[in-house]
Amino acid sequence: MTGWLLQVIDSVSNIVAPVPAKKVHLWEILASGGPLMIPLGLLFIATVFFFVERHIAIRKAAGLDHNFMPIIRDHIINGNVSAARGIARNTNTPVARIIDKGIQRIGKPIDAIERSMENVAQIEMYNLERNLSVLSVISRAAPIFGFIGTLAGLMQLFFDINTTGEFVLNTIAGGLYVKLVTSISGLLIGLLAFLGHSYLHTQIDKTANKMEVAAADFLDILQEPTK
DSSP states (O other), X not given: OHHHHHHHHHHHHHHHSOOOOOOOOHHHHHHXXXXXXXHHHHHHHHHHHHXXXXXXXXXXXXXXXXXXXXXXXXXXXXXXXXXXXXXXXTSOSHXXXXXXXXXXXXXXXXXXXXXXXXXXXXXXXXXXXXXXXXXXXXXXXXXHHHHHHHHHHHHHHHHHHHHHOOXXXXXXXXXXXXXXXXXXXXXXXXXXXXXXXXXXXXXXXXXXXXXHHHHHHHHHHHTSOOO
């Protein structure tokens, strides 16, 4: 009787005993996504590259000395146009290039000066927004690539079940787990690209506002009486 009881207890212990979880590394999870993880990886690299490149360019364009416009104003009011243009030409920012174009047109009607400055502003905005559309495309394309990978994996999984006739729950669960890797990766990459695009677009708007304010200040300076 005692021997039988010990056998039952031993059997129950074996059932209840937790199975040690298998550690899976991130690289192994990504590699299990299949061939479509390659284009997804390239999209991730492109997202990081274009975000960093545009962030550096926009941050550099937005930088402007607070004394820039007061110095320009003092030179123009004092009639020293050449000194004002020298400062504008030696300052490598969109605002300075817009002001430089306005200085070059001093003596012409205000409307003509304003149009010339607007043309330069449009070119500067184009330069700021360059390559920004790439992030917008990636934010839409990456999730689609992920879903394609998942659907292709599911088709292959069900094809194998139909061919072999084997319907094992563990196999199906494992297959679904692996195929969902591409969808999750695509969604994460798309989210990063979307957030990066939104952030950079906000910074461009701030820079554009600085250009508008500087242009308006310059036009006001031209209408002030000179000494």
